[in-house]
Amino acid sequence: MHKITLDAHRGLQGPYTMAAGLAAALVPGAAPELVAAHDIELRAVAPALNVPVRRSTLADRLPQQERILIPALLRTLRLANGLADFVRDHLDTAGALELRVVNTAEADPTDIELLTVLERRVPALTVVREESGPPHPGPHYTPGPELDRYRNEGFHHAMAEAGAALLPTLPQGGAQWWTLLHRTTTALAALEREDEARDLLDLARRVGDDPKNLATAAYATAMLLVRHHDPAKRDPGEAMEWIDRAVALAGSLTDPRERAFHLGFDLNGKALVEVRLGRFEAALALVEEAVALGERELAPAHPIHRLVLHANRAQLMAQAGRTDEALIGYGTAIAMDPGYPDYYLDRGNLLHKLGRTAEALADYESAMRLGPPFPEPYYNRAEIRFAAGDLDGARADLDRAVELDPGFGAAYVNRSGILAGLGEYEAARADAERGLAADPRNAHLLAVLGQVEAAQGRPAEALAAYDAALEADPELAAAWAGRGEVAFERGDHHRAIADLTRALKLGETAELLFNRAVARRAAGQAGQARQDLLRAMELAPDDEDIARALAEG
Incomplete structure (x- = not known):
């Protein structure tokens, strides 16, 4: 067994310090086609390797100020799963590896997440974690390209840590301070540290007087109030007050293109608040206004801003039943950036709902191919395969969804049903119980458990499971049918x-x-x-x- 030792201390290289070392050790001996298949993941964790670009998005070719899409927190899980696929497939030919990782107590969360995924998913890899190791200075942050990387790749922990370290050293109210503050509050919100983000935004309002940045701060405050991870702390009413303030400030900007960009951004944010208040027509009208403003005042600049508006309008049109227009909107967004996977998933879902399964499959498979792996397209393809009678294909897709994210509860619901239908009752029970551990009142899982109990000759337990399912969802036909069969x-x-x-x-x-x-x-x-x-x-x-x-x- 080959052995390597890597230092994970984030003071050395920040996020993915250990991952960069692992990539440097494995990529030179890996098959070129395998490296090409994981170019996004390898370039994200080890930019110094200069892995050739095979897949890219529009953002990769734009100046920093036009890269407005901030990856969600789950972005790093996608990267970790792509890297796990790379390591697994490489070791299948290269042989087993023991990876000793020191200084894990000082590692960035990206490396800890990756180690956890590697341990779970790569049989030929043995990971030995050691919390301590050679001492190193803590992270040293400076404004510049590395902070751009943290923002662009969704390295939110590092971005928040950098902001905490650097903001007190910068002149309050200056351009550099405002930029870092906005990035820091965005990272804090992604990490569900909304109270800290709000404190920074309140500080900014006390010391800053620039209307453009105050508009952005008001927008960010509104988004905290409608997106807070704790539903009890969401307040769309107060959010509307803040977003109206943002719209007013953006509308006062004197530069026409600057005004169009920020006003479109804030109108889009106001649309989200309207959605939270249940006013979909008002939301659609706001996004329509933002789209028109962007195309009239900004095109061809700010393409990501404009394609996001087209996609958001498509989503609202789909909800309003205007499916033809929604498909056109998604098509526009995809045509503007064919390398971005997420809108293929959204369009695929609409096509699936419309019964256009061949087109939906093509979109789901585009989403799988264009970026690091994530469970949703596999889960959705499984539904199409199941409906077509392809139980093996559906099960394989659900296996993949659970492999990528063991917390993806919906996959356990569907897979447990397939397993029960195939007579694999113990496996079905395991999936149902795993899903119920996270969602004890899931009616579909309870119904599957009832089916398993009945098949294994435990009618009293089966009735109890069906009764619990119907208590959770009285409209679940499968539970009524199952209870009837037991009776x-x-x-x-x-x-x-x-x-x-x-x-x-x-x-x-x-x-x-x-x-x-x-x-x-x-x-x-x-x-x-x-x-x-x-x-x-x-x-x-x-x-x-x-x-x-x-x-x-």
Whole structure:
């Protein structure tokens, strides 16, 4: 077994100090096609390696002031999973590796997250963590390109730490101070440290008088109030006051292009507040205004700002049922930046909803191909594969979704149902219980658990699970149907008929009609049973079981 030792102290290189060392050790001996397949991840963690660019987005070619999209906190999990795929595939040919990592107590959270993913996902890798190691000075931050990297890549912990270190050293109210303050508050908000972000914004209002930056601070305050990770601390009413202030300040700017950019930004923010207040038409009107302003005053500059507005308008149009216009909007955003994966996912979801599954599949697969891996496109493709009867393909996609994010609860719901349908009851139980540990009142998981308990001969436990599912969601047809089947097996035919009738009111299927017919025959209701069978035959004319039951009278 090959062995390497790496130092993770963030004082050496900041975020991904350990990852950069690992990439430097493995990339020279890796297959070129494997390196190319993970170019985004490798360039993000080890820019000094100069890995050739295979995939890129519009942002990579724009000046810093036009790069307005800030990655979400989960961006680093995507990078970690892409790196885990790279390490796993490389070690499949290169052989097992023992990775000793020292100074983990001083590592940036990006390296700790990556180590956790590597330990979980790469069988040929043994990780030995050591909290201590050679001493190094703490991180030394200076304004400049490295802070741009933290912002652009979504290295929020480092950005927040840099802001805390540098802001007190800069003249308050100066251009450099304002830029760093905005970046720091954005990072704090992403880390769910909204109270600290609000304190900085309040400080900025006390010491600053520049209307452009005050508008940005007012916008940021409004976003804290509508996006706070604690729902109890959200306040769309107060957010509206702040966003109105931002709009007024932006509208007072004298430079026409500067005014158009900041006003469009703030109108888009006000639209989000309107959405939180349930006023979708007002939100759509605001985004329409922002789109028109951007195309009239800014084009062809600020393309990311403008494509985000087109995508947001498309999302609101989809919610309003204006699906043709929504598809055009998503198409516009994608055409402006074909290398950005997220809008393919959004358009794919709309196409899937419209029943255009081939086009939806193409969009999901584009999202998979264009960026570091994330679970949503696999989960969504699994739904299409399941509906088409491809259980193996659906299960593989759900396996991938859970591999990428073990906390992706919806994947456990769907996978447990597939496993139960395949008769793999212990695996289905494990998924249901894992999902219920995070979401104890998930009606779908409780219904799957009921199905498993019934199949394994525990009717009392099955009824308890179905009862819990119906308490959580009285409109869940699968739980009514499952409870009816258990009642029938226990000889309670009238209870079975009642439960199956409730299920049928929620969605008529040939299977449910057939099962109710069986229960009605057992209860002596032959005429009603025949009516159920006749209706079932209309829905499934080729079903041999229904035909046989009708022939038997």
